Structure formats: C-alpha cells, structure tokens
Amino acid sequence: DAKTTQPPSMDCAEGRAANLPCNHSTISGNEYVYWYRQIHSQGPQYIIHGLKNNETNEMASLIITEDRKSSTLILPHATLRDTAVYYCIVRFRTSGTYKYIFGTGTRLKVLA
C-alpha cells in the first residue's frame, strides 16, 4: 500500500502558484519524500526530494512540516505545461534496497 495520501485532482490558474499537499503520517525517521510528475503519455519525471529541511530547485519547492507527517510541493508560477499527474512518494528501504510505492497521485490542471 502507498505510504502517502494526496487529493485526486486540483486546478490552478496559469501564472499562479500551485500548492500540492501530501500526507505521509507513517513516515520513518530516515525515509525521504520524493515527488515525480507524469505528463500524458510519458514516463514519470523526477521533480524534487527531501528529508526534513525545505528544498528548492529550478522546478519547484518542497516544504516538509516539522513533524514530517505532511509536505507540500509548490510550483511557483504554473504554466499550461505543468498540467500532469503529480506523485508524492515515500522512499523506504526493504531487503537491502530502496523502493517506491506510487499512489494514484494528484491530477493538476493548469487553466489558461
């Protein structure tokens, strides 16, 4: 079972910030939060990851709550090309390797 919970869909106006929430209440101390997105008919694409500090890169920002039970992915100025399914994943360790379990994600629609 996925270790994360996300809203099934969200809309955002073009040019505005898109804030995508994720709950991961059972996350363990050394498990990272990863975000990927999947544009129609393509494979998932890495966006960002974090452990407990907030992170920012050229694509997005990741805000993780102090108790690490939830996080928010922020796309600061959404464009039509950001329309995609966004997956929040907790990377966990099992049998000597790291594993992702994808949930159903949040379908973000950016509106003109």
Next chain:
Amino acid sequence: EAGVAQSPRYKIIEKRQSVAFWCNPISGHATLYWYQQILGQGPKLLIQFQNNGVVDDSQLPKDRFSAERLKGVDSTLKIQPAKLEDSAVYLCASSFYSTGTNSYNEQFFGPGTRLTVL
C-alpha cells in the same frame, strides 16, 4: 545524456499470445526497474534488478511474466500467455546504484510500452 530507451512503444496482441518488451537503461545505471501502470493508477513495481541479479520480484506474476537482464545492461520483460487484464503501460526505469542512507537514487523512466490485449 541519452535517456532510458524502450521498444516497442505500442503493441496489440490477442489474449493467450506472447509478447516481449525491451529496455536499455542509462549508461552506468546498475539498478533497473520494470513497472506496470494500469489506466488511472500509479505505476506498480513488477521487478527490480541490481546489475544482473533480481532484488525484488514480489509483485511479478511469475506464472506468466518473466524478466531477465543477462549482462547487467539491457533487459527484457515477457508475458506468456497474455490475459486481458495485462493491458497496461509497461515502464522501465533505471537509477545509479547507491546504498547510503543519504543517497539520491532518482529513478529515470523511459516512455513506456502501451500493451493492448484483445
């Protein structure tokens, strides 16, 4: 840098037929993954290789699915015989091998093979 290559991109077969998918990971990536993505769902891991050894195949329906990565580089996934419920996109991904707790382990995905079983 070349990405993960997959072929074919699309395949239509009748139920009970066999099918094979090919994946060539990013050069230097020791870890290779096969995922199945049914319409409307997130990808589900079928099998994970570390070089040419299987690390996790707990979700692979072994009565009909098989996968190999003989030389630790490219990989094939086979379905024999196919069922209607195997209709899905089959995604291959690869990542740089690292076991440290702070390791990056970003997975790079190919475009997928869309399988339709009639």
